[in-house]
Amino acid sequence: xxxxxxxxxxxxxxxxxxxxxxxxxxxxxxxxxxxxxxxxxxxxxxxxxxxxxxxxxxxxxxxxxxxxxxxxxxxxxxxxxxxxxxxxxxxxxxxxxxxxxxxxxxxxxxxxxxxxxxxxxxxxxxxxxxxxxxxxxxxxxxxxxxxxxxxxxxxxxxxxxxxxxxxxxxxxxxxxxxxxxxxxxxxxxxxxxxxxxxxxxxxxxxxxxxxxxxxxxxxxxxxxxxxxxxxxxxxx
Numbered sequence: 001x002x003x004x005x006x007x008x009x010x011x012x013x014x015x016x017x018x019x020x021x022x023x024x025x026x027x028x029x030x031x032x033x034x035x036x037x038x039x040x041x042x043x044x045x046x047x048x049x050x051x052x053x054x055x056x057x058x059x060x061x062x063x064x065x066x067x068x069x070x071x072x073x074x075x076x077x078x079x080x081x082x083x084x085x086x087x088x089x090x091x092x093x094x095x096x097x098x099x100x101x102x103x104x105x106x107x108x109x110x111x112x113x114x115x116x117x118x119x120x121x122x123x124x125x126x127x128x129x130x131x132x133x134x135x136x137x138x139x140x141x142x143x144x145x146x147x148x149x150x151x152x153x154x155x156x157x158x159x160x161x162x163x164x165x166x167x168x169x170x171x172x173x174x175x176x177x178x179x180x181x182x183x184x185x186x187x188x189x190x191x192x193x194x195x196x197x198x199x200x201x202x203x204x205x206x207x208x209x210x211x212x213x214x215x216x217x218x219x220x221x222x223x224x225x226x227x228x229x230x231x232x233x234x235x236x
Contacts, residue, residue, distance in 0.1 A: 029109050
């Protein structure tokens, strides 16, 4: 029986081995966060460029005398508006998806930091558990982060492309004499509701990301607790 107990003890990982294993996982997650952050920055630039180009193009076409709203181009305008709204919404949601994944990975990294610190009985890792929330969420006292202004301009571009331009185009084409007026006005109403719905959807998704870290933390803690309860016990 003593031999079996010794064999069971030998199968257990030492504190050093456990920390090494956790830190390897931590490093892997950090690499994934870096990749997602690069993807986030790229798609943010895409949103800015595409939104600016579309806002400028739509504004130019609306006021230019060579492209006046008419019966012949109503369908082309409304279909182009639908494509523009879909394109911008896709890029923005793809950017938000990177933030969503970074939040999940970041919270898992914070959990690993707490595990390593608990085993080592000292605070060796504090980036995700303490620094990120204090610096990037609450902000540094007396410092206005450039990220806040970037958010402001991105929101301004999205409002212009998803709300202002579609509303102007829909109002202009609503009063254009046209054949099949009921069908085309139904298309106008669809584009109008589609633009408003897309804007509301983006706001809802973005707002939910601000409070997801606490929910992810609770979910991961419950998963770890369940894994500990169901892990096989050594046989004596």
